[in-house]
Amino acid sequence: MIEMETTSTNLRTQEMVLNMGPQHPSTHGVLRLEIELDGELIVDVRPHVGYLHRCFEKHCEAMTYPQIVPYVDRMDYLAAMYSEIGYAVAVERLLGIEVPERVEYIRIIMGELQRIASHLVAVGTYGLDIGAFTPFLYCFRDREKILTLFEMTCGARLLYNYIWPGGVSHDLPPDFIRMTKEFLTEFKPTIVELNNLLSYNKIFIERTANVGILPLETAINYGVTGPNLRASGLKWDLRRDDPYSIYDRFDFEIPVGKGWHGTVGDCWDRYYLRMIEMEQSVRILEQAIEQIPEGDVTSAIPKRIKPVEGQIYTRVENPRGELGYFIVSKGGLQPHRVKVRAPSFVNLEILGELCKGHLVADVVAILGSIDIVLGEVDR
Amino acid sequence: MGILDKEFSQENIVITKFEDLMNWSRLSSLWQVGFGLACCAIEMMATSASHYDFDRFGVIPRPSPRQSDLIIISGTVTLKMALRIKRLYEQMPDPKYVISMGSCSNCGGPYWEHGYHVLKGVDRVVPVDVYVPGCPPRPEALLEGLLKLQEKIRNESLVKKVTA
Amino acid sequence: MKTTEEIFEVLKNRYSEDIIGITNMPPEKIIDVKPDAIFKVSAFLINDPDLDFDNLMILSGLDDANGTKTNQPDGSFEFVGGTLSVVYHIESTKHRHKLVLRVSVPKENPVTESVVKVWACADWHEREAYDMVGVIFNNHPNLIRILMPYDWDAGYPLRKDYKNPEFYQGMKVPY
Numbered sequence: 138m139i140e141m142e143t144t145s146t147n148l149r150t151q152e153m154v155l156n157m158g159p160q161h162p163s164t165h166g167v168l169r170l171e172i173e174l175d176g177e178l179i180v181d182v183r184p185h186v187g188y189l190h191r192c193f194e195k196h197c198e199a200m201t202y203p204q205i206v207p208y209v210d211r212m213d214y215l216a217a218m219y220s221e222i223g224y225a226v227a228v229e230r231l232l233g234i235e236v237p238e239r240v241e242y243i244r245i246i247m248g249e250l251q252r253i254a255s256h257l258v259a260v261g262t263y264g265l266d267i268g269a270f271t272p273f274l275y276c277f278r279d280r281e282k283i284l285t286l287f288e289m290t291c292g293a294r295l296l297y298n299y300i301w302p303g304g305v306s307h308d309l310p311p312d313f314i315r316m317t318k319e320f321l322t323e324f325k326p327t328i329v330e331l332n333n334l335l336s337y338n339k340i341f342i343e344r345t346a347n348v349g350i351l352p353l354e355t356a357i358n359y360g361v362t363g364p365n366l367r368a369s370g371l372k373w374d375l376r377r378d379d380p381y382s383i384y385d386r387f388d389f390e391i392p393v394g395k396g397w398h399g400t401v402g403d404c405w406d407r408y409y410l411r412m413i414e415m416e417q418s419v420r421i422l423e424q425a426i427e428q429i430p431e432g433d434v435t436s437a438i439p440k441r442i443k444p445v446e447g448q449i450y451t452r453v454e455n456p457r458g459e460l461g462y463f464i465v466s467k468g469g470l471q472p473h474r475v476k477v478r479a480p481s482f483v484n485l486e487i488l489g490e491l492c493k494g495h496l497v498a499d500v501v502a503i504l505g506s507i508d509i510v511l512g513e514v515d516r
Numbered sequence: 517m518g519i520l521d522k523e524f525s526q527e528n529i530v531i532t533k534f535e536d537l538m539n540w541s542r543l544s545s546l547w548q549v550g551f552g553l554a555c556c557a558i559e560m561m562a563t564s565a566s567h568y569d570f571d572r573f574g575v576i577p578r579p580s581p582r583q584s585d586l587i588i589i590s591g592t593v594t595l596k597m598a599l600r601i602k603r604l605y606e607q608m609p610d611p612k613y614v615i616s617m618g619s620c621s622n623c624g625g626p627y628w629e630h631g632y633h634v635l636k637g638v639d640r641v642v643p644v645d646v647y648v649p650g651c652p653p654r655p656e657a658l659l660e661g662l663l664k665l666q667e668k669i670r671n672e673s674l675v676k677k678v679t680a
Numbered sequence: 681m682k683t684t685e686e687i688f689e690v691l692k693n694r695y696s697e698d699i700i701g702i703t704n705m706p707p708e709k710i711i712d713v714k715p716d717a718i719f720k721v722s723a724f725l726i727n728d729p730d731l732d733f734d735n736l737m738i739l740s741g742l743d744d745a746n747g748t749k750t751n752q753p754d755g756s757f758e759f760v761g762g763t764l765s766v767v768y769h770i771e772s773t774k775h776r777h778k779l780v781l782r783v784s785v786p787k788e789n790p791v792t793e794s795v796v797k798v799w800a801c802a803d804w805h806e807r808e809a810y811d812m813v814g815v816i817f818n819n820h821p822n823l824i825r826i827l828m829p830y831d832w833d834a835g836y837p838l839r840k841d842y843k844n845p846e847f848y849q850g851m852k853v854p855y
Contacts, residue, residue, distance in 0.1 A: 159600055162550045162579045166557065167597055187827035188597045189554055192631045194812070194838060199630050207626065214555035230707065258558070277565035284562075295555060295652050357734055357773065360801030373773065447706040450738060450769045450780075463740050463769065465705075474838075476740035486804050512554055515827055595848050596829045628855045632837050632844045633828060636855045 152180055155497070159188045163266045163501045166511030170488075170504075174497060182492040182500065184485055189515040197475035202228055202302060202442035205475070210296040212477065213513040215258055216456045218251035218287070221300035223453040226381050227462040228302035228442065231449045239432035240304050241383045245425050246317065247287075247300065248382075249418040253324070254283040255456035256411040256418075259508040263408055264335050266505040267344050272335040279327055282320050289313065303438035314426055321419055321426075328415055336409060345408060346399030349491040349503035353402070359490070360483045363458025364410045365507060368394035369402035375454035387424050389417045404506035411508070443470055457481050457508060477516055481509040535674050542611065543669040546586040546662070549604065550577035554591025556618040556652040563655040573662055581607040586665075588658075589644075592620035592627060593635040605642045613669070615661050616644045619651040626651065682777050684709040687731065695721060703782070710767070710782045715792040718768075718783050719819075722798045725770065725779070733770040733779060736799035740767045741809030745840040747787065758841045764790045764815050770799075785815060794820040812838040 158169040167188035173180040196208050209224045210217040222244050229236060261276030284294045289310050291299040299306050335341055351361070356369045366373055374391045376384040392413040394406035444466040452461035458480030467473040484507050491503050552560060564570035564577060578584045581604045593601060605614070616638050619625030624636035638644060645668060648661035684702065688711055691699050698717030703710045713721050725733040747762025768781040783792050794817035795802045806817045807826040814836035817823055825832060834845040844853055 159597060160549070160551045160581070160604055162577070167553055187825075187829070188594060188600075189592060190594055190596065190633050190827040191554075191592050191627055192633050192837070195632060196627070196630050198838075198840075211555055211626070214558055233707075262561075274566040277562060278567065281562070281567045294654060295559060355800075358800045360736060360799065371773075378776075445706070448708050448710075448767075450708070452737065459737070461738050461769075463738055463767070465742060473745075474740070474742045476738065476742070478738040482804065483801050486801060595851060595853070598851055599849065624855060632842070632853070635851060636853075640851055 150175060157500070163505065165262065165504070165509055168485075168504075168509070168511055168514075170500065172492075172497065172500060177496050179492045179495050179497060179500065182489045184488055186482075186485070186511075186514050189511045191512075191516065193477065193516040194475055197472055199471065201470045202472065205472075206301060207296065207298045210298060211512060212479070212516055213455065213457070213460070213481075213510050214295060215510050216251050216255040217296050218247045218300065219255075219453065219455045220460065221297065222248050222382070223451070223455065223460045223462055225300050225302045226453060227449060227451040227464055228444075230451055231444045231447065231464055231466060232302070232439065232442065234303060234437060234439065236304055236437050237432050237434065238430050239308075240434050240437070242425055242429040243305050243309060243434065244300055244382055245384070245387075246422060246429070247290075249422050249425070250283050250286060250317070252418045252456045253415050254280050256415050257283075259411055259456075260331065260335070260408065263505040263508075264341075266501045267341055269335055269338070269341065272331060275327070275331060275334065279324060282323070286313065286317060286320065289316070301438055302442060304435050306435075308434050314429070317422065317426060321422060325416075325419060328412060328419075332412060336412060342398050342405060344502055345404035345506065348399075348404045348495065348499050349506060350400045351402040351407075351487065351491060355487070355490060356402070359487045361458070361487055362483065363455070363480050364414060365407055365458065365484055365487075367392065368406040368410045370394055375452055375459060379452065381451070381453055384421075386428075387421045389421050392417065404502050407506040407508075441470070443468070452478070455480055457510065457513070458484060477513075479513040479516060481507075481511075481513045482516075485509050485514055535672075538674065539670050539672055542585070542672075543666040545574040545576075546613065546665070547574075547576050547578045547584045548586040548588055549581045549584040549608070550579050551581075551587065551604065552590050553593065553597070554618075554620065556590035556620070559652045559655055560588055560590045560617065560658065563658050568655040568659065570659075570662075573659070573666070575662065581605075582609065584608055585611065586613045586615065588615045588617050589621040589638045589642075590617045592625065593638045593641075594633050595635055596633070598635045598638075598641050601638065602641045613645045613665055614638075614642055615646045615648060615658075615665060617648045617658060617661070618653055619649060622647050622649065681775055682731070684711065684779060687711070687777075687779055690728075690731070691721065691724075694724065708780050710780045712782050712784065715783050715785050717793075718766075718781070719793040719795060719798070721781070722768070722770075722795045726798050730775075731777075732772045732774050735771050735773050736795070736801055736805075737769040737771055737778075738767075739769075739795075739802055739805035739809065741765070741813035741815050741838075742767065743813055743839045744784070756841070756843055759787070759839075762787050764813055766792060766809060766815055768795070790815045791818060792816070793818050794823075796820055812836060814839065 153174045155172040159167040169185040171183040209220045213220045257276040257280045261273040264272035291297045351369050353369045446468045448465040450463045452459045461478035463476040465474040621638040627634040646661045646665045698714045700712035744763045747759035763784040766783045771778040811825045
C-alpha cells in the first residue's frame, strides 16, 4: 500500500461544472447557467439563453405594422404596456405623426401602473428566491388590483394590445380615474409594509448586502441600463435624459444607489431601488390623474401605416432598462427588419462578471437582483 | 364535510371501493413541477398566489420532477426546450398527468406560421391530459382545467388508465 | 454635442480611405465604414475625449436583400449576391450625441471585425447577429450560436431566403 502524503501543496483540486436550469425554480423562466465551481467558490458562470426564442423578429418581417403589436406584448410579458409604448413611439417617429394630448396621458398612466406591477413581481419573486414566501403573496395581492384596472380598460389581464401606433384602441372606462385614485391611496401604505416585511429584514440584508457589486465603469461598458445602472450610482433615466411622450411635464426624482447597507451597486441596492421607484411612479400617477384632459383618443390612428424608406432607433425606459426598437422600412406595408434591444438581454450578460468569487448560494441572489424576463432575453 | 364530521364523532366505518379511495387521494394532492415557460407562467404564478390560491385544490409547486404528479406546460415550447420537457416528463414517477396551458403549448398559438423555432403543440413530445385554451388563459381557466383533470382521475380504474 | 456631419468630417480627415460616406435614411443618417476598419474607427470613437462614445446602444445584423432574386420550382426563392449589414447605434452619455455606423459585407464572404474589446456588451449582440444573419466577426472571443440550438444546421433564420427544415431531432417543425 502506497502512502500518499496529502498537504495543501500537492493536493490537486479539480473544478466542478454545475448545471442550473433550464428547469430551476429560481431562474425566472427557462435560463440555463453553467457554473464552474472551485469548492463553494464560483470561478465562472456562463449563461445559455434561447430556450424561449419565439422568432419575434421573423414575425415582424411578415406582419403589417399594426399586426405586430400583439407580438410586442409577448416579448416582455411582465411589462406588456411598456413594450407597446416603445413600439408605438418608434412607429410614430418613423411616420412623423403627433398623438393627441389625452393619449399621451393615458399612456403614461398605463406605463407607470405597469412599472409598479412589474416591480412588484420583481420584488416578490426576489423574496421568494432568498427564502421569504410572505412578501410574494403581498406583492401579488396588490398586483391583482392593477391587473383589475387593466382588465376594465382593455379586457385582458396580461397581454393587452391596447396602445397602438397613433393612439390607444379605446378610451378609458368611466370609473377608471376614481378606481386608480383609490388604488393609489391603498397602495402607498403597502410600500411601507413591504419595507418592514422584507427590506429591513436582518437575514435578507445579510444575504444581499455586499453581494454582487457592480462598479459603474463596468456597468456602462457592458451597456447595463435601468434600475441596475442607477443602483451603481449613475443618474440615468431615459424618461429625463432622452425624453419621449410627455414625461418632461412631471415632477419626479430619479433615485440612485447609495450603498445603504453595504457597497454602492450591490444586490440590496438594486432591490431597494425598485422599491423607491414604485414610490416615484405613484407620484407621477397622482400628477397625471389630476392633469388628464378630455379629448379624442383614436383620431390620430392612421388607416394604413406605410412609412417611406428609412430607419429609426428609439428607446424608452422600460421597468428593466432601455428598451429600444430599431425599425428599417423599405417603403412597404411590412417592416424590412425590426431588431429589439431588450434590456434583460443586455443586463444578463453581466451575470458572469458579478458572480465571480462569490459562493454558489449567491448566484440566485445575484440573478434575482438583475430582474430578467426570459421572454425578452430570447424574444 | 359537516356531515362527515358528525358521522365520525363516534368510531365508525366507511365502505367504499379501493379504486375510489385511490382516485380520491390522488386527485386531492396533485403536486406540480414548479416550472414555468413563458407568459402563461406568470398567470400560473398568479393562480398559486394570494388571489386564486391553488393550494385549495392540493396543488403545491415542487422544485423537483421526481416528487411531482402533475406538470403544467405553461407557455411556448421551443425546439431547444422540447427535449428537456420530454426528459422532465420521463423523470416524473407514475401516475403522472400533463396540463397544456395556453395556445402556444396546445398548437403553437400565434407562432404557428412563422415560428421557425417553435414546436407546434407540446403533444408532439409528451402526452397531454387536459388542454386549457387562451393566450394566456385566465387563472379561472386554469382552475377549470384542473377540475377537469380531477374529474378524469376520479373515473380512472386501477386496471387501465382512462385515455379519452 | 456634435452632429453626424461634424463627426463625419473628423473621421474623414483621420481615416480617409476607410470611411465610405454618409447615407441618408430619414430620419437617421448613417456613416458607412469599411469592414476591416470598424475596430480601429470604434476604438477612436470611444477614446477621443471630444467624442467619447462610451455606450453601444444596439448592434443589429440585417439582410439587405439586394441580390438577384431567383425563383425556385417549389415556390421558394433565393438571393444570389447582395450584402449583409451590421448597424451600430452608439451614444455618448457625457456629451449626449448619437451616431449610426454601418458596415456592409458581401453575402458570399460575410466577414467583419469584432468590437467586443471596445464595448463589452457587443459580445452577445454579435453572437446574435451571427446566429440570425450569419455575419462572421473576426477576433470575437466566443462566436457560437446564441438563440438557436448549437447544432442547428439549417442556416440563418433572418435571411430573407431562409428555408425552414422539415424535422429537427425527430420533431416535426412545420405546423
